[in-house]
Amino acid sequence: MENKRINGNDLIALGYKENHAMGVALKINRKRLGFNREQMLANFKRVLEHPESYLEDAVFKPLAEVLLEIDTMEEEIIKLKEHAEVYTVFGEGNIEDGAKKQMNVAMKLPVTVAGALMPDAHQGYGLPIGGVLATKNAVIPYGVGVDIGCRMALSIFDLPATYLDTYSDKLKEVLLKNTRFGAGNGYLKHERTDHEVLDSSLFNADDFIRSLKDKAWTQLGSSGGGNHFVEFGMIEFATPDGALGVEQGKYLALLTHSGSRGFGATIAGHYTKLAKEICKLPYEAQHLAYLDVNQAEGQAYWLAMNLAGDYASACHQVIHDKIQSALGAELLAKVENHHNFAWKEQFNGEEVIVHRKGATPAGKDVMGIIPGSMATEGFLVRGKGKEAAIHSASHGAGRLMSRTQALKTLSTADLKAILEDKGITLLGAGMDEAPMAYKDIHKVMAAQVDLVDIVATFSPKIVRMADDGSRED
Structure with missing residues (x-):
């Protein structure tokens, strides 16, 4: 137990309060500075009692400074609402307490108008993944997320699903030649693609x-790490869809998941830091710092966010165009949607900013894509415009276990058996993306029958993901 990591409860027992001083102390503790647990606790206690004695200390100086200024800092703090606004939770039984706790904090923000939690929700930073939050004249960088404009794109080709078996080697080669994966990875100058974005x-x-323009150009048409993918599969329409113009049947389809790469991540980091400097929130809400969209900083983030969203869309377009050209196929239909973004929308008769952090837009008749995992079905859906969900749905199955837990506990033999049983070829990916690390997509879909109608079912067959341990998702 000696080296068990110190947590907030340990600091509270020493006399610390849940404020920014605690945050600084935990940050120092994460550096593992050669002290064992008991020594670290003793140091934290002494700094709390005599901060003025540690102003020259190489390790504890930041904590001492905050403790000496904490009363002044507390006076600048923006007060939260005493009680959280009421919000709807879909699929509540399968959502961890950490996600609900984060949503409860978000519902106390003075700018909050409405909220909802999707059935794939799990804990994140600031707003939980699967959280939807409507605010008045305010945009929250961490409510959008680090991967701004992370999105899905689906191309349905005029080729039968049997093409997957007949030309499997060709399809693998097409994926390998026309995609690139992983955090920081991109294209050399002579390989780059131009795009109007x-x-x-x-x-x-x-x-x-x-x-950031050169970084954006370098990574244009590439995909991130983590749960990002490019995959061929079979899409089945049990009935014709007149709006899309697709007849009943089974077709070859291409499905991609990625975002705005390093370009969007850098924007997110820059404006999150700025928001925290401007918007002083209590410790438990610090990652929900917001910018006024009527002020210069909020307008600048809004423009940058939209540019990152356009860039993410362009990345998908480049990938889909390359692969369609390599196939020599005609496009029957294409559907795309963001799921890490903020939109200006009407809600209850007023304009609000709707943050969907890991949530799919599902307004009335709006098309969207909800994937499962590398070995489970995904769904092409049409929104029902459910107001209690703020016109939203889940963005996937949602994680059942953390990446660390998945790497420690899941078996490569079990993954291999699942892939072989379903006839799926996997190019890349790590055990943290194994299907066992995710919730049951069918239970997630059952929890949102009031939010979307299923139009078609997508079954992955040839899946490419990052194989370098990247976590850019």
Whole structure:
């Protein structure tokens, strides 16, 4: 037990309060500075009692400074509502307490209008993954997420599903030649693809965005790590869909999942830091720091966020165009949607900012894609416009266990058996993305029958993911 990591309850027992000083103490503790658990606790107690004695200490100086200024800092804190606004939880029985606790905090923000928790929800930073939050004149960078504009894109080709078996080797080669994966990975200058998004005037909005243009160009048409993928599969329409113009049947389809790469992540980090400097919230809500969309900083983030969303869309377009060209196939239909973004929408007769962090837009008749895992079905859906869900649905199955837990507990033999049983070829990926690490997609879909109608079912067959341990998702 000696080296068990110190947590907030340990600090409270020493006399610390749940405020920014606790956050600084926990940050120091994470560095593992050569002290054992008991020594670290003793140091934390002494700093709390005599912070002025540690102002020159190389390790504890940041904590001492915060403790000496904590009363002044507390006076600047924006007060939360005393009680959380009421919100609807879909699939409540399968959602961890940590996600609900985060949502409860979000519902206390003074700018909060409404909220909802989707059935794939799990704990994240700030707003939980699967959290939907409507605010008044405020945008929360961590309510959008680090991977701004993370999205799905589905291309349905005029080729029968039997093409997957007949030309499996060709399809594998097409994926390997036309995709690139992993955090930080991209293309050399002679390999790069041009796209009109790079001509956007927003790249000249300020020096910060301008400095990111080369990074954006380098990674255009590539995919991130973690749960991002490019995969071929069979999509089945049990009945014709007149709106899409697709007849009943089984077709070859391409499904992709990725976001705005390093470009969006850098924007998210920059504006999250700025929001925290401007919007001083209590410790438990610090990751929900927001920017006023009527102020210069909020307008700048809004423009940058939308540019990152356009860039994410462009990445998918480049991938789909390359692969369609390699196949020489005609496109029957294409559907796309963001699930890490913020939109200006009407809700209860007023304009609000709707944050969907890991949630699919599901307004009336709006098309969306909800994937399962590398070995389970995904679904093409049409929204029902459920107001209690703020016109939203889940963005996938949702994690059942953390990446660390999956790597420690799941068996490669079990994964291999599942893939062989379902006839799935996996190119890349780690055990943290094994299907056993995710919730049952069918239970998730059953919990949101009031939110979406299923239009077609997608079954993955040839799946490519990052194989370098990247966690960019």
